[in-house]
Amino acid sequence: MKSERTYPVYRVNKHAEGLLVGGHPWVYENDILEAPGTTPENGTLVDVVSPKGAYLGTGFLSLKSKIRVRLISRNANDTFDTAFWRRRVEYAWAYRKTVLEPADLSACRFIFGEADQFPGLTVDRFNNVLVTQTLSVGMEKLKPVLFPLLAEVLRADGQTIDGIYERNDEALRAKEGLEQNKGWFTLPGESHPETTQTEICENGVYYHVDFENGQKTGFSLDQKYNRRAVARLAAGHTVLDCFTHTGSFALNAAKGGAARVTAADISAEAIAMAKRNAERNGLDNMDFLCEDTFALLPRLEKEGSPYDFIILDPPAFTKARRTVENAMRGYKEINYRAMKLLPRGGYLATASCSHFATEDLFIKMLRAAAKDAHRQLRQIEVKQQAPDHPILWGVPETNYLKFFLFQVI
Missing domain, CATH: 3.30.750.80 (RNA methyltransferase domain (HRMD) like)
Structure with a gap:
């Protein structure tokens, strides 16, 4: 038997009902048909009902946000203690x-x-x-x-x-x-x-983590198994890790037995951090380069490149739908340059951490880059974020990381 409801009620339209029934937890301001006569306290729990009054769930109210309610439960018998x-x-x-x-x-x-x-x-x-x-x-x-x-x-x-x-x-x-x-x-x-500093170990590689000042919460954990995939292929290869940041992909490649690894980043602070992590792990098959990838790849193409394995793991080029087109041009530029730079038979690891750069758009971009570079891609592996960053079907915002491993032929 359902418990008697004591929460303020928000009635939503058919569009919101469809999203909620499909598993999405958000109710947008524009989808609300009817709100309580007296505005509830910001951040309080409220019930959400369909146009016909059927219970859809209970969630947190946010009066300042366009996302007006975020559901936490769809069970009318839950007690939120x-x-x-x-x-x-x-x-x-x-x-x-x-x-x-x-x-x-x-x-x-x-x-x-x-x-x-x-x-x-x-x-x-x-x-x-x-x-x-x-x-x-x-x-x-x-x-x-x-x-x-x-x-x-x-x-x-x-x-x-x-x-x-x-x-x-x-x-x-x-x-x-x-x-x-x-x-x-x-x-x-x-x-x-x-x-506000600590040390972690991932895939047998040790990292210094500054969780007060580091990017986001201090360290990106979502690529842990993708880094392992790179380490598995790296033995004997000459590796260029662009956008290295903490050096994570470069360190995994070096530990995996790469002949030589260059870790490159536009940030001097990032390079210093990557060097520190390399020293902590006793890796002496690495060198470091503070340079913008968009300048580095064309320069190497002109000068001649010693690399037969290139890793592209840039920060998100887009965090909004309106900038997706420009972002895809950026992704294509670096992937095209990397494909041109690699010898035939070389290896490419390429990723995007932007939710808005969808898998379909990313694949389309890779096809176009390969065509323009007169290369063919032999797919080795396609991966996503690690399972501690689960993808909840019905909530596309949780699906954001694309990771491809190719041989370029």
Whole structure:
């Protein structure tokens, strides 16, 4: 028997009903037909019903955002107390323990927003520290209940968690009416570590992680198994890793037995970090280049290139639908240049981390680049993000990473 509803009710149109029934958790402002007479408190829980009044779910209200409601449940019998959130955290951790190898649990994405039914929340684990990013007002208000549970659940499983660090220095928070900030979250009765740096190990490679100042939460964990695929092919090859950032692909290639690896990035800070990681791992088959990839590849084409394996893992060239066309031109330019640069029989690893650069668009771009470069692509492997960043069908925003391994012939 359904419990009696006490939450404010938002009635939505047929378009929103179709999306929600299909599994998407968002209700847009423009799809609301009827709102409560008295506006509820921002960030509170509300019910969503169909045009005919059928219950569709319960979610967090966001009065400042175009995404007006983010569903957290479609079960009318759910009670949203501490026990509910503990179960959901336990469920997320149990999933990671199932899909990841035990060695990977010390550096993984613990909570992946909507895919784990925590809309607007990211939680990454870096060894003894959890690093969070909160991008919805509902999750912001829930932190005093939820964040202690994150530590409790992991500790109950024998994991060492010394603190929770918030990386809320993200412009998207403004769309929720939230201010940017970063710093330690105070767990009741606990002190936090003195340092905002730690070390992780992924695929047997050690990385220094600055989770206060590093990109996003401090380190990109979504390519862990793609890096392993590169390491497996790298033995004996001369490798160029463009957009190296922390050096992750380059380090995996070097550890995999590459004859020589060049790690290149436009950022001097990134190159310094990659060098530090190489030294930590005792890798002496690497060199480093601070140069823009868009200038580097044409220069190497003119001067002659020693590389027979090129890795392209750029930052997202587009974060909005309106800039997709320009982004695809950028992707095509670097892929075309890499294909031209490689000897026939060489290898290309190429990726995009933009949700808006869809797989169809990315494949179309690769075909065009290969045609213009007068090359043919022999596909070795196609991969996506690691399974601790699960793709929830019905929620296309969770599907963002494309990764292709080719032999260029």
